[in-house]
Amino acid sequence: DAKTTQPNSMESNEEEPVHLPCNHSTISGTDYIHWYRQLPSQGPEYVIHGLTSNVNNRMASLAIAEDRKSSTLILHRATLRDAAVYYCILRSTTQGGSEKLVFGKGTKLTVNP
Amino acid sequence: KAGVTQTPRYLIKTRGQQVTLSCSPISGHRSVSWYQQTPGQGLQFLFEYFSETQRNKGNFPGRFSGRQFSNSRSEMNVSTLELGDSALYLCASSPVAGPLYEQYFGPGTRLTVT
Numbered sequence: 001d002a003k004t005t006q007p008n009s010m011e012s013n014e015e016e017p018v019h020l021p022c023n024h025s026t027i028s029g030t031d032y033i034h035w036y037r038q039l040p041s042q043g044p045e046y047v048i049h050g051l052t053s054n055v056n057n058r059m060a061s062l063a064i065a066e067d068r069k070s071s072t073l074i075l076h077r078a079t080l081r082d083a084a085v086y087y088c089i090l091r092s093t094t095q096g097g098s099e100k101l102v103f104g105k106g107t108k109l110t111v112n113p
Numbered sequence: 114k115a116g117v118t119q120t121p122r123y124l125i126k127t128r129g130q131q132v133t134l135s136c137s138p139i140s141g142h143r144s145v146s147w148y149q150q151t152p153g154q155g156l157q158f159l160f161e162y163f164s165e166t167q168r169n170k171g172n173f174p175g176r177f178s179g180r181q182f183s184n185s186r187s188e189m190n191v192s193t194l195e196l197g198d199s200a201l202y203l204c205a206s207s208p209v210a211g212p213l214y215e216q217y218f219g220p221g222t223r224l225t226v227t
Contacts, residue, residue, distance in 0.1 A: 032212040043117075043203050043218030044156070087156065091212035105155050 004088045004104035011110045012078045020073040020107050022088030027068050031092040035062065035073045037084040038106070044087065047073065083111045115140065117219035119204050125225045131192040134222045138185050138206030144168075145187040146216060147179060150201040159202075162187055163210040191224075199226045 005023040012018040024033070034049040048055055048062045050071075055062040061074040075082055085106040118137045126132050138145050147159040158171040162181035179189040185206070191198055201223050205216035 030212075034212075034215075036216075043205070043220050044216075045218065046215035049212075049215065093212055 004090060006086075006088050006104045006107045008105070009108045009110065011112065012075075013112050014080060015077050018075040018078045018082070018109065018111075020075070020086050020088075020109065021070065022072070022104060023070045024088070024090055025069045027090060028092060031068075031090040033062065033064060033068075033071050034089040034091050035060070035086060036089060037082075037086045039081075039084045047086070049091075078109075078111045080111050080113060083109055085109070117204055117206050117217055119202075119219040119222050121222060122220065123223045123225075125227060126194050127227055128194055128196060130194050131190060132194060132224060133188055133190045134202055134204075134224070136187045136189075136204030136206075136219060138187070138204075139217055142206035142208050142217070143185050144207045144210040144214075145181055145185065146205045146207075147187070147189050148203040148205065149173075150203060150221070151199075156203075159189065161210065168210055194226045196226050198224065200224060 032049055032051050035047040036044040037047050038044045048057050048060050050062045050064055054064060063072045063074060085108050087106045088104045117139055120135045136145055144163045146161040149157045149159055159173055159177060160167055160179050161169045165181045176192045179187060181187045201221045203218055203221045205218045207214040207216045
């Protein structure tokens with residue numbers, strides 16, 4: 001199964017950009033890269049996902065390396081409400097229709113005022 | 114539209130007992146997944162149901178089981194509870210199954226086994 005590797009923690013200052021890396025060197029062609037975040041005492045929340053091309057939405061941007069072995073979640077201007085654990089997740093539909101779900105350990109992001 | 118609801122929110126059980134947790138997905142969502150979250154192991158996938166059928170199962174012992182009803186509501190059951198089953202159990206729903214679709218998580222049920 002494909003695995004993801006993330007730094008255990010990162011720190012940022014408010015209103016500065018944050019780049020959260022994720023390594024997935026054994027990613028397969030059918031794996032989608034999803035990012036979720038979990039605020040304290042809450043269930044995880046979807047952030048963004050992509051397959052090969054970079055993606056943007058109102059919350060963040062996802063930059064995917066050309067060889068797809070790594071990706072970076074970009075928060076353009078961090079706020080205190082962005083302090084959370086960010087998970088990089090590979091989701092794939094294998095032949096036969098079943099789905100693999102592989103979680104990283106997550107990166108705890110601290111945002112300083 | 115109401116979010117994913119899970120009941121109960123907190124539960125204390127004794128070793129050897131069994132427990133049933135309930136999840137009501139967002140209206141119209143047909144896929145429900147269950148996860149276990151512990152400080153040591155992080156988020157681990159338990160199983161996924163779509164249209165009352167289990168589509169995928171994680172690496173958990175047979176003591177963990179689940180089902181989905183025709184209205185998409187889902188339950189998971191843990192029999193013969195062990196201390197290590199103490200965890201936050203999260204339910205997530207999505208419109209259909211598959212990697213293209215985001216999952217919406219509930220607040221979780223905090224299970225403590227004593």
